[in-house]
Amino acid sequence: MSLSRVFWYTLRRDILLAYRRRNDLVSPLAFFVMVASLFPLGVSPDPAFLSEVAAGVVWVAALLSTLLSMDSLFRSDFDDGSLEQMLLTPQPLALLVVAKVLAHWLVSGFPLIVLAPLLGVMLFLPDAGFGPLVLTLLLGTPTLSLIGAIGAALTVGLRKGGVLITLLVLPLYIPVLIFGTGAVMAAANGLAIGGYLAILGAILALGLVLAPLAIAAALRISVSN
Template sequence: MTMQTNSEDLQRQSLSGLFWATCRREYLLSFRRKSDLVNPLIFFLMVATLFPLGVSPEPGFLAQLAPGVVWVAALLSTLLSMDALFRSDYEDGSLEQLLLSPQPLFLVVLAKVLAHWSVTGLALTVMAPLLGLMLFLPAEGMPGLMLSLLLGTPTLSLVGAIGAALTVGLRKGGVLISLLVLPLYIPVLIFGSSAVQAAVTGLPLGGYLALLGALLALALGLAPLAISAALRISMSS
């Protein structure tokens, strides 16, 4: 009996060890390849810089557009970074080792996506108030913007990873990811930017945040399984 609990303990330990080892590896990888790290953030910032130049620098007009522009920019820069998620693992053979490991694949995949999110989505969320300021978003809108991005960007990463896993075996997968994944991004975009708009006009935003949370819960539960299956299909060809 005690033997059994011991081995169960050991297994749990090795599973959480695997989770953290994968996170650690992903952080090391992204901090040693700094260009991949800053690319989405620069893109995010560039959209906000160019937008007033292209449309109109008038504060009232920009404030109206701000929720949508920040959200679209966040969505596109997440999408931009998605292609690299499994690409290098595929090219150097790490992905084969991952698939042949006796450890549960969805756990490694979840760790990879969460690590990826914390250097893209979370960083975008932290940067968002700056963009809000640049686009004259009223101060009342800031909490709504941060909260909606905090709940919405992990969903974008999880769903985007399904597309990345499906297209990793193709040479030009980048375009295909956008086609596969964009329709699934639309609900997140609608509820996200609506939450910001509600916050600006002083309406309650609990409902929007609850919907974003529900989408996140759904993605957190189902996406790792879909990503694992997609990786197996991609590798099997």
């Protein structure tokens, strides 16, 4: 079987399984909306204040929602033995990992991008910030999934892996958060954002090259132990 067909079958399988576990799909999206909705109630409903912090609130909510969904990335495969079969297959494990991470992003990361403009309207995000918000999330959320998958792979055999994933990957999320939020704020102030987008794109490219190898190695370590 060709590598492209293996990639497609793995991607299709994970998407179908994700839609059968609809609770896992709805929970991160509900959490994303709740965090952004509760912020004005807990801090200040003033439109001027919210317009200044809207980008940061949406990005933090997206980051936390991604963390919430990471624990289930390899958990079901580990529980039913599918993960061990993946390790034994002659196909490159890194390729299978990329397909699984892509499926995770399609069912959990991409919906966040779709909902983000609605939350931007609720938080009085300036009109100039909507386009950059979508672009930064489009570049940043795949990176969050790739980094989070490393933590999920390292903790897949542990019962309380969700807490450890947060401790492991949250510091690595900070550069993406800084440049993603900075781009939106710069656009809202009429400044150029090309540099921010270039850095986010470079981080994503680096993650696409290195993260699958790290995830594959982490899975081998976790399953062998």
